[in-house]
Amino acid sequence: MRYAMAVDTKKCVGCSDCVVACQTENNVPIGYCRDWIVEVTDGTYPQLEIEIRSERCNHCENAPCVRCCPTGASHYSDGGTVLVKKYHCIGCGACIASCPYDARFPHPDGYVDKCTFCLDNRVKKGMDPACVSVCPTKCMYFGDLDDPRSPVSQILKKRKYKTLIPEAGTKPHLYFLI
Amino acid sequence: MREEIITSGRMNPMIDPQLHIWHWHIPLYLFLGGLAAGILFFAALYTILGKEKENPTAVKIAPFITPILLVVGLFALFLDLNHQAYFWRLYTTIRLESPMSWGAWTLMVVTPISFIWCALNIKEIFPRWEWKFKFLYDLDAFFRKHLITMSWILLIFSLILGMYTGILFSAFNARPLWNTSILGPLFLTSGLSTGAAAIILMSKSHEERLRFARIDIMLIGIEMFLIVHMFMGFLASTQVHIEAAGLFLGGPYTTPFWLFVFTLGLAFPAILEVLELRKFKVPYMIAPMLVLMGGLLFRFIIAYAGQASRWLY
Numbered sequence: 001m002r003y004a005m006a007v008d009t010k011k012c013v014g015c016s017d018c019v020v021a022c023q024t025e026n027n028v029p030i031g032y033c034r035d036w037i038v039e040v041t042d043g044t045y046p047q048l049e050i051e052i053r054s055e056r057c058n059h060c061e062n063a064p065c066v067r068c069c070p071t072g073a074s075h076y077s078d079g080g081t082v083l084v085k086k087y088h089c090i091g092c093g094a095c096i097a098s099c100p101y102d103a104r105f106p107h108p109d110g111y112v113d114k115c116t117f118c119l120d121n122r123v124k125k126g127m128d129p130a131c132v133s134v135c136p137t138k139c140m141y142f143g144d145l146d147d148p149r150s151p152v153s154q155i156l157k158k159r160k161y162k163t164l165i166p167e168a169g170t171k172p173h174l175y176f177l178i
Numbered sequence: 179m180r181e182e183i184i185t186s187g188r189m190n191p192m193i194d195p196q197l198h199i200w201h202w203h204i205p206l207y208l209f210l211g212g213l214a215a216g217i218l219f220f221a222a223l224y225t226i227l228g229k230e231k232e233n234p235t236a237v238k239i240a241p242f243i244t245p246i247l248l249v250v251g252l253f254a255l256f257l258d259l260n261h262q263a264y265f266w267r268l269y270t271t272i273r274l275e276s277p278m279s280w281g282a283w284t285l286m287v288v289t290p291i292s293f294i295w296c297a298l299n300i301k302e303i304f305p306r307w308e309w310k311f312k313f314l315y316d317l318d319a320f321f322r323k324h325l326i327t328m329s330w331i332l333l334i335f336s337l338i339l340g341m342y343t344g345i346l347f348s349a350f351n352a353r354p355l356w357n358t359s360i361l362g363p364l365f366l367t368s369g370l371s372t373g374a375a376a377i378i379l380m381s382k383s384h385e386e387r388l389r390f391a392r393i394d395i396m397l398i399g400i401e402m403f404l405i406v407h408m409f410m411g412f413l414a415s416t417q418v419h420i421e422a423a424g425l426f427l428g429g430p431y432t433t434p435f436w437l438f439v440f441t442l443g444l445a446f447p448a449i450l451e452v453l454e455l456r457k458f459k460v461p462y463m464i465a466p467m468l469v470l471m472g473g474l475l476f477r478f479i480i481a482y483a484g485q486a487s488r489w490l491y
C-alpha cells in the first residue's frame with residue numbers, strides 16, 4: 001500500500017478551504033497550518049501564466065526527515081505515510097531543517113507536527129483526508145498507488161503531472177496535475 | 179519573470195521566523211564540542227607519543243576545561259530542544275543514519291573520558307589532593323595502567339566528535355549550503371585549531387606555545403584551503419548551490435564571513451603566529467583569542483546562513 005495525493009493545479013482556485021478544513025479536523029493550534037496555498041505567476045504582463053497549488057508534506061518515500069531523526073520519532077507508517085510519534089520526539093528540529101519542502105513546524109506543545117494524510121482519524125475509517133473531502137472544486141485525489149482503481153491511480157493515468165523538486169531525491173507522494 | 183507567493187500563510191523562515199529552527203544553541207554546542215575535541219585530541223596524541231614532558235599544558239592542564247565545555251555544550255543542546263521532558267529518548271535509540279543521534283552518543287563516550295582524564299591529573303591543579311577511599315585509588319591505578327588504551331580511544335573519538343560538528347549540518351540535503359561533505363573535515367580542522375589556540379592561551383612554557391603556534395598555522399592553512407575549496411565546489415555545482423554560495427559572495431553574509439572569520443579569525447592570527455616564530459615581539463594572547471573568536475563566529479554564520487539557503491521551486 002502506498003498512499004498518495006494528486007492536486008489539480010488547473011482546477012485549484014486557491015480558496016484555502018483545505019487549509020481551514022485541516023486546521024479544524026486536526027486541531028491545529030491557531031496560527032499554524034499543515035497545508036498551505038502557493039500561487040506562482042510566470043511571465044510578463046500580458047502573457048502571464050498562473051499556477052495554484054495546495055501543498056503539504058509529501059510523505060516522501062526517501063524521507064530526509066526520517067533519516068535525520070535521532071530518536072525514530074519520525075517514521076514510516078501504514079501506506080508509506082510519514083508520521084511523528086509525539087512522545088518519542090525531543091523537539092530537536094533536525095527534521096525541520098532537513099525537509100526541503102518546509103512542511104514541518106514545532107507544535108507549541110514541544111513536539112514536531114505536520115500533515116498526517118489524516119491517517120488515523122479518517123483514512124483508516126474509510127474516509128478521504130479532510131482537505132480532499134472539503135475541496136469545493138474537487139481538485140484533490142487521494143488513494144493507494146498500488147490499487148489501480150483508486151482515484152489517485154486513475155487520475156495519474158489520465159493526466160500529466162509533476163512532483164516538487166524531484167531532484168532532491170525524496171520521491172514525493174504528492175503529485176501536481178499540470 | 180517568476181513570482182511565487184504563499185497566499186494562505188505557512189511556517190516559512192522568510193515569512194515566519196519559527197522555521198528558522200536553530201538559534202544560538204546549536205552553533206554554540208558545535209563550537210564547544212569542536213574546541214573540546216581539539217584539546218582532547220592533542221592530550222591523547224602527546225600521551226601516545228610519550229611527549230607529556232614537553233607538552234605539560236596540552237596533556238595535563240588544558241583538558242581540565244573540557245568537561246566544562248562538554249557539559250555546557252550538552253546543556254545548550256538541551257535548551258534548544260522543544261520537547262525537553264523527552265530528552266532521554268535520545269539515549270534509548272542509536273540511529274546511525276542520524277548524525278544528531280550518533281553525535282549525542284559520541285559525546286557520551288568523550289565526556290566520561292574527559293572527566294577521568296581530569297581526575298588522573300588532579301594533582302597538577304591541587305597538589306595536595308587525596309582520594310578519600312580505597313576504591314578510588316584502585317580506579318586511579320586501573321586507568322593509569324590502561325592510559326595508552328584510553329588515549330587511543332580518546333584520540334579516535336575526539337576526531338569523530340570534531341567531524342560530527344560538521345556532519346550534523348552536511349547531512350541535510352534540504353539546506354544546500356550545508357549539504358557538502360567538506361563541512362566535516364572543515365569543522366574538524368577548525369576544532370583542532372581552536373583547541374591549539376586554547377592550549378597556547380593556557381600554556382606557560384614558551385617552547386610549547388611556539389610548538390602549538392606552528393601547529394595552528396598549519397591547521398589554519400588547511401582550513402583556508404578547505405573554505406576556498408568549498409566555495410569553488412559550490413560555484414561549479416547546481417543553481418541551488420550557486421545561490422547558497424551567493425550568500426557569502428555579495429549576499430548578506432559577505433562582510434561578516436570574509437572580514438571577521440576569514441581575515442580576522444584566520445589570516446591575521448596566522449600572520450601574527452608566523453611573526454612570533456620569526457622572533458618578532460607580539461603579545462602571544464592576540465592570535466589565539468582571534469582564532470577562538472573566529473571559530474565561534476564561523477559556526478554561527480554557517481548555522482544561520484544554512485537555514486537561509488534552500489531549494490528553489
Ligand code: SF4
Nearest residue numbers: 057058059060065099
Ligand atoms: S515532505 Fe518533508 S516532512 Fe514530509 S516526508 Fe518529505 S521530508 Fe518529511
Ligand code: SF4
Nearest residue numbers: 069089090092093095
Ligand atoms: S524534532 Fe522530533 S521528529 Fe524531528 S528529528 Fe527531532 S526527535 Fe525526530
